[in-house]
Amino acid sequence: MPIVGALVQVDPLANQEVQINLSMLPDVTVHAFDMPGKIAMIVERETLNQIHGLLKDTVYDVDGVLAIYPVYTYLGDDLDRVEEIDIDAEIAATVSNIIENSV
Amino acid sequence: MYTMNRRDFIKATALASVAAVAAVGVDPTLARVVQAAGSRAEGGVDEWVKSVCRFCGTGCGVELGITGGKLVALRGDQQHPTTKGLVCAKALFLPKIVYSKDRLTTPQIRNADGVLEDATWDEAMTLVADKFAEAIEEYGPNSVAYYGSGQAFSEESYYANRLFKGGIGTNNVDGNPRLCMASAVGGYVTTYGKDEPMGSYDDIDHAQTFFLVGSNTTECHPVLFNRILERYQTGDRVRIILLDPRKNPIRKIASVHLDPIPGYDLPIFHAMAYVIIDEGLYDPDFVDQHTVFKKVVKKDDGSTEVVDVDFEGYKEFLEEFTPAKAAEISGVPAAKIKQAAKIFAKGPTTSFWTMGLNQRTAGVWANNLVHNLHLLTGNIGKPGATPFSLTGQPNACGGVRDTGSLAHLLPYGRVVAKEAHRQQMEAIWGAEPGRIQPKPGLHTINMFRGLAAGDVKAMLVLCTNPGQSLPNVTPYREAMKSEDSFMVVLDAYPTRTTELADVVLPAAMWSEKEGVYGMSERRYQLLPKLLTPPGEARPDLEILMDFAARLEERGVVPAGYIADKFETPADVWEEMMLASKDTAYDFTGITRDRLREERGIRWPAPNEDHPGTARRYVKGEDPLLDEGPYADDSLAEGDTKFYARPDGRAVIWLRPMKGPAEPTDDEYPYVLSTGRVLEHWHTGTMTMKAPELLRAQPAAFIEINPKDAKELGLRTGDMVRITSRRGEAVIKARVIDTPRKGMVFVPWHWPDMPSLINRVTIDAFDPGSKQPEFKVCAVQLAKV
Numbered sequence: 001m002p003i004v005g006a007l008v009q010v011d012p013l014a015n016q017e018v019q020i021n022l023s024m025l026p027d028v029t030v031h032a033f034d035m036p037g038k039i040a041m042i043v044e045r046e047t048l049n050q051i052h053g054l055l056k057d058t059v060y061d062v063d064g065v066l067a068i069y070p071v072y073t074y075l076g077d078d079l080d081r082v083e084e085i086d087i088d089a090e091i092a093a094t095v096s097n098i099i100e101n102s103v
Numbered sequence: 104m105y106t107m108n109r110r111d112f113i114k115a116t117a118l119a120s121v122a123a124v125a126a127v128g129v130d131p132t133l134a135r136v137v138q139a140a141g142s143r144a145e146g147g148v149d150e151w152v153k154s155v156c157r158f159c160g161t162g163c164g165v166e167l168g169i170t171g172g173k174l175v176a177l178r179g180d181q182q183h184p185t186t187k188g189l190v191c192a193k194a195l196f197l198p199k200i201v202y203s204k205d206r207l208t209t210p211q212i213r214n215a216d217g218v219l220e221d222a223t224w225d226e227a228m229t230l231v232a233d234k235f236a237e238a239i240e241e242y243g244p245n246s247v248a249y250y251g252s253g254q255a256f257s258e259e260s261y262y263a264n265r266l267f268k269g270g271i272g273t274n275n276v277d278g279n280p281r282l283c284m285a286s287a288v289g290g291y292v293t294t295y296g297k298d299e300p301m302g303s304y305d306d307i308d309h310a311q312t313f314f315l316v317g318s319n320t321t322e323c324h325p326v327l328f329n330r331i332l333e334r335y336q337t338g339d340r341v342r343i344i345l346l347d348p349r350k351n352p353i354r355k356i357a358s359v360h361l362d363p364i365p366g367y368d369l370p371i372f373h374a375m376a377y378v379i380i381d382e383g384l385y386d387p388d389f390v391d392q393h394t395v396f397k398k399v400v401k402k403d404d405g406s407t408e409v410v411d412v413d414f415e416g417y418k419e420f421l422e423e424f425t426p427a428k429a430a431e432i433s434g435v436p437a438a439k440i441k442q443a444a445k446i447f448a449k450g451p452t453t454s455f456w457t458m459g460l461n462q463r464t465a466g467v468w469a470n471n472l473v474h475n476l477h478l479l480t481g482n483i484g485k486p487g488a489t490p491f492s493l494t495g496q497p498n499a500c501g502g503v504r505d506t507g508s509l510a511h512l513l514p515y516g517r518v519v520a521k522e523a524h525r526q527q528m529e530a531i532w533g534a535e536p537g538r539i540q541p542k543p544g545l546h547t548i549n550m551f552r553g554l555a556a557g558d559v560k561a562m563l564v565l566c567t568n569p570g571q572s573l574p575n576v577t578p579y580r581e582a583m584k585s586e587d588s589f590m591v592v593l594d595a596y597p598t599r600t601t602e603l604a605d606v607v608l609p610a611a612m613w614s615e616k617e618g619v620y621g622m623s624e625r626r627y628q629l630l631p632k633l634l635t636p637p638g639e640a641r642p643d644l645e646i647l648m649d650f651a652a653r654l655e656e657r658g659v660v661p662a663g664y665i666a667d668k669f670e671t672p673a674d675v676w677e678e679m680m681l682a683s684k685d686t687a688y689d690f691t692g693i694t695r696d697r698l699r700e701e702r703g704i705r706w707p708a709p710n711e712d713h714p715g716t717a718r719r720y721v722k723g724e725d726p727l728l729d730e731g732p733y734a735d736d737s738l739a740e741g742d743t744k745f746y747a748r749p750d751g752r753a754v755i756w757l758r759p760m761k762g763p764a765e766p767t768d769d770e771y772p773y774v775l776s777t778g779r780v781l782e783h784w785h786t787g788t789m790t791m792k793a794p795e796l797l798r799a800q801p802a803a804f805i806e807i808n809p810k811d812a813k814e815l816g817l818r819t820g821d822m823v824r825i826t827s828r829r830g831e832a833v834i835k836a837r838v839i840d841t842p843r844k845g846m847v848f849v850p851w852h853w854p855d856m857p858s859l860i861n862r863v864t865i866d867a868f869d870p871g872s873k874q875p876e877f878k879v880c881a882v883q884l885a886k887v
Contacts, residue, residue, distance in 0.1 A: 048196070071121055073176060074113050
């Protein structure tokens, strides 16, 4: 399944409200930054079409969203294989921390 | 070592990438993931290689993830100095577009039954060379033509230009930038003496005011819009003036929106100038030291001449364009014009414009009038103050404008009409003296009219789709299809043009060949070859070299002129650098090695140590003011000098009112304007290969103002017949208040005949730039 990482530019005054609204969307992980006006979201769906549809039709219509930039795209289908990768302890902890602490 | 699920790791990496692009001060945990991004552990990607996006003129840096020789991932290049890791939705689908199943893989020749059938390269190239040689021998060099593209690599355009102008001896060399930005060229040249913007994207970070004219930056240049948005979000009282007859999304954050009747905006610029002078908001010192005023007058014998005017004469001229008078003509309230003028004058002001200004029969004049505002207020040559024409194609600037691959130009600011320029290029090219003709060749519309009239017998079309993109396309399609003309088309995909061609040659695509793109801010960037072209597809340059060799063999190009001189794009680049020396474009310091290492360099850069130029015409920033033919030691640091004009001064032009070529009337009461949407690009030959993008915008639509829709009894979803004096299209209605009343808008990407809107548009063109007026024609509307 493809994975897309997108930067969402939002009205700084609506930052928290947008975060909450985006975090309620299925297949979406939202990560808030310290700086208001910018939110990271990761979308994972069956097809790029579905991801694009979500970004265009749903996310863009959320009040306070000004623009969306999909800055990272992974298209490979190898993720459907359950594969473990070797990784050092610090990175493993980092990744777990990110996944668990997303909004 | 630990193990973890790859999916989670990639998700975290994606998050880290976004964080880095957002430049939000990556925290230590995220930084660890970013650090790991180059490792094999990153989702099965063997190697990340820097490149540049294939689409618009923003020139976004991308990194391509290659595994086993295949493109499997794409991400924004965070090290890219101007786009800093951002890309838009179109780039997301580039891997799919490259691997589209309908790629052309075999040369094809049209048989006696009118059907394209597979051929060998030798068969196809022999036929092409024979047909061109026959035409040249029987009818002379001006019976053949080259129609190129702002998407071709610089080396490809330069080589084709060299072959046709210096080898064959015809100036019938033009290209699709004529359709999108020729008026911007005309504006820069008539105002400052040479083409191309003097500022850069850096100016965005310093501007207090943005003047966005005829540009839906949000959808057409979204990454640049982000940079504007970032500046806007600083809270530093940044203002945006939007001038557009449509309510495009920029309106959400604009301080003032000027929405003129399409084609009637010239008085607005003059009225802004009137207010700026009337309220003492201009910069008298800058005007006095750096400008002259000029106008064109008609003489008794009907000819015209340019005459000088003084400041008082300019003020008197502007009396005809008070805000009240401009409001009457343009439909924009005088108060809004005054407000816009005051905001503009505060500055520093950066103006961006695109097709809304250029695709007009008064396109050059409209460009001049934006420059007038910058010159009057001294909003030029300072951080955040610049008049900047954005480009819609990735290499219209570097590839076509700079290499002089238009009918009246020669490389790097030279023109065919000047003997000294012809002699310089003949010497560099090793052409016979006098081989380059002094008269401009056929510009785009006249080239295809020439094809229809039988004057052009053979044409080579490279990397573009005139069978869909020309205005009033029907007669030109018939000319392309005619058995009396011979047309060869190089493309990666089947298009509305390949279907008309006599020979179709399969071309390599982005990332399957090496070359340079030069984007809007004068930055030259190298795109490496990373992939193998499918089937028998070959890089365009290789095809052109084969063609040139065969023309030399047939004696219509002098033996030894070109075929044996180059083997690679890098060889061509060496000569291009040489051709730029001592010109206003000097990039002799932008070597191939630097291009491989660096993320683009902005010319001028006259030596290898020079980092590139953010701001031209400014002492201390522009190296050409320090050394070479334009050097001026009398200037102090920070002084401006428009050295491309003989007197070093820019021109403030007094341009009269001029409306569109085809105003509305009782018979054709609506204005049709064409444009773009985010998901698609140009004629859709690439973006419509991504099913996701096609599904997102599957069909053309016509935006109709609710008031007009009510009068016509139309609802969203109804089919509408759009009829002009030239043709018709049938397109689904979208009732929305985006266009002003009396105006309709149709995106022009779709190739299906019912919605091919260029059957309706007008091929009237600007008398100076020869750019057609895609933005304004008169139509009827009827429910089907």
